[in-house]
Amino acid sequence: MIEATLNPARIFIIDDEPANLKLLDKLLSSQGYSALVLIQDPRDVLARYHEARPDLILLDINMPHLDGYAVMEQLKNLADPLLAPIVVMTAQHGRDALLKALHSGARDFVGKPFDRVELLMRVHNLLDAQLAHRRVLEQKAVLEDRVRERTEALNTTRLQVVRRLGRAAEYRDNETGLHTIRMSRFSECIAKSMGWNVAQCELLLHASPMHDVGKIGIPDSILLKPGSLNPQEWAIMQTHAAIGAKILADDDTSDLLQLAQQIAQHHHEKWDGSGYPAGVAGEAIPLAARIVAVADVFDALTSARPYKVAWGVDEAVAFLSAHSGSHFDPTVIRHFQICLTEILAIRNALLDA
Numbered sequence: 155m156i157e158a159t160l161n162p163a164r165i166f167i168i169d170d171e172p173a174n175l176k177l178l179d180k181l182l183s184s185q186g187y188s189a190l191v192l193i194q195d196p197r198d199v200l201a202r203y204h205e206a207r208p209d210l211i212l213l214d215i216n217m218p219h220l221d222g223y224a225v226m227e228q229l230k231n232l233a234d235p236l237l238a239p240i241v242v243m244t245a246q247h248g249r250d251a252l253l254k255a256l257h258s259g260a261r262d263f264v265g266k267p268f269d270r271v272e273l274l275m276r277v278h279n280l281l282d283a284q285l286a287h288r289r290v291l292e293q294k295a296v297l298e299d300r301v302r303e304r305t306e307a308l309n310t311t312r313l314q315v316v317r318r319l320g321r322a323a324e325y326r327d328n329e330t331g332l333h334t335i336r337m338s339r340f341s342e343c344i345a346k347s348m349g350w351n352v353a354q355c356e357l358l359l360h361a362s363p364m365h366d367v368g369k370i371g372i373p374d375s376i377l378l379k380p381g382s383l384n385p386q387e388w389a390i391m392q393t394h395a396a397i398g399a400k401i402l403a404d405d406d407t408s409d410l411l412q413l414a415q416q417i418a419q420h421h422h423e424k425w426d427g428s429g430y431p432a433g434v435a436g437e438a439i440p441l442a443a444r445i446v447a448v449a450d451v452f453d454a455l456t457s458a459r460p461y462k463v464a465w466g467v468d469e470a471v472a473f474l475s476a477h478s479g480s481h482f483d484p485t486v487i488r489h490f491q492i493c494l495t496e497i498l499a500i501r502n503a504l505l506d507a
Contacts, residue, residue, distance in 0.1 A: 169194065181273070191208065200232075211238050241280065322370060335363070341358050343493045343496050344493060361410055368398025420440050
């Protein structure tokens with residue numbers, strides 16, 4: 155008798171001769187195999203396979219309608235990663251027949267009339283190996299699920315850290331949390347118009363609120379000064395871009411933090427090279443930073459601050475358009491104009507109280 159683990163193994167027996175089916179059914183049942191599927195018409199194999207995947211297939215070669223080679227070809231086309239091993243049963247004992255069967259996908263070969271003990275040993279060994287293979291794949295799937303869960307948890311934690319850092323920067327500035335929400339949504343809208351895919355737009359949405367995190371390192375006497383900054387103070391204020399980049403640096407495993415670093419470092423660069431901190435120009439400025447620059451300036455212009463009144467939308471749009479090609483990337487400005495209706499809807503839904 156077989157081990158209990160092999161008892162429920164599902165075995166297809168495919169043979170057009172009823173006598174052979176009856177003989178194999180009796181032989182295997184006597185050994186404790188309880189899930190035997192007898193198939194007399196080979197055209198039924200695929201339908202039965204889709205009902206429930208077998209663990210082993212005993213397959214006759216010479217059959218009407220579809221011979222064993224055609225059945226194996228059909229099974230191979232399923233591309234099943236856990237395809238059941240096939241034992242070919244045939245009265246053909248020549249070398250060519252053996253090689254053809256093995257080439258077609260058979261795992262083993264039993265000649266007719268078959269030896270009872272030999273057949274049972276081959277069935278046992280192949281089932282044992284197949285079920286072990288299944289357990290490995292199941293364990294692999296479990297491990298992959300655990301890795302996916304841990305990765306999602308890690309990404310969630312990183313996103314929370316990014317949001318909290320952005321919030322910390324807001325507390326040090328005169329800007330509200332709604333500013334970062336609005337400009338990040340504006341940025342997402344522009345990027346979508348420019349052809350970014352869903353994942354890229356979502357990454358930009360979450361990374362862009364970090365654009366001014368470097369303001370954490372600017373003294374209150376400068377950051378909160380109600381009037382204009384003198385040249386020395388302005389030079390200190392400009393260092394917030396480099397400070398932000400340093401805060402977000404040295405994480406090669408997070409696309410979110412890498413993008414946030416690019417934005418923090420480059421969102422004050424200008425298309426003509428007159429920006430800071432490095433004075434880079436044109437497409438040398440990362441595209442995400444060019445997008446955020448437009449979104450950030452538009453929201454800043456149209457928002458009231460203790461030191462200024464809000465500009466009108468038309469006035470702000472005119473300013474951005476006038477500085478296309480100097481301060482701003484012309485392509486980004488064009489897409490900003492394309493999705494202006496959606497941007498204004500976002501703005502109106504998220505107005506400061």
